[in-house]
Amino acid sequence: MNHESLSRRELLHRSGMGFGALGLAGLIGQADGAAQAFGATSPMAAKTSQFLPKAKHVIHVFCNGGPSHVDTFDPKPVLEKFAGKKLPMDNLKTERPTGAALPSPFKFRKYGESGIEVSELFSHVAECIDDIAVIRSMNN
Structure with missing residues (x-):
């Protein structure tokens, strides 16, 4: 087995980019916490959990x-x-008109x-x- 070292970017790429969403969720949660500290709350904002997180590890399964x-x-x-x-698509906004x-x-x-x-x-x-x-x- 090849134990080459991977950069953070390469690890996320190889694992299906799923861990990027985890990091983003963490960053958004931190930003939301900072916003709440300054009184900028929204009734739709995520609330702080009443339970401490217990997870120590992540098992990521990507079924491509x-x-x-x-x-x-x-x-x-x-x-x-x-x-x-x-x-026949005249209103393509997010896709390129390639292929059949x-x-x-x-x-x-x-x-x-x-x-x-x-x-x-x-x-x-x-x-x-x-x-x-x-x-x-x-x-x-």
Whole structure:
């Protein structure tokens, strides 16, 4: 095993940038504490915990490479229409207009009384889909 020394930046990069959020949360918490000391409080501000922290270590698990939502429980039929073509987007603000639409290679079917569409990847899960909550509330 190679025990090369890592810079702080390289460690955060290799660990999926998740620890950066922890540091930011700590900094925001300190800034909020300073603001409260000067009387600048907000009713929506985070409150100081009544319990002392007990954690001494962190186990960070970064599971990169899971299946896409488009291949599992979130069918996008419009992607079939634009397969291999550029998407007609005139109002791109956060994305670059590169690449082409790539629909899921898997087939979807409605299952259960709820009629929730599930990919062929999860045929066994689909058998009990009425007992599972599928939340599709992301809008933009």
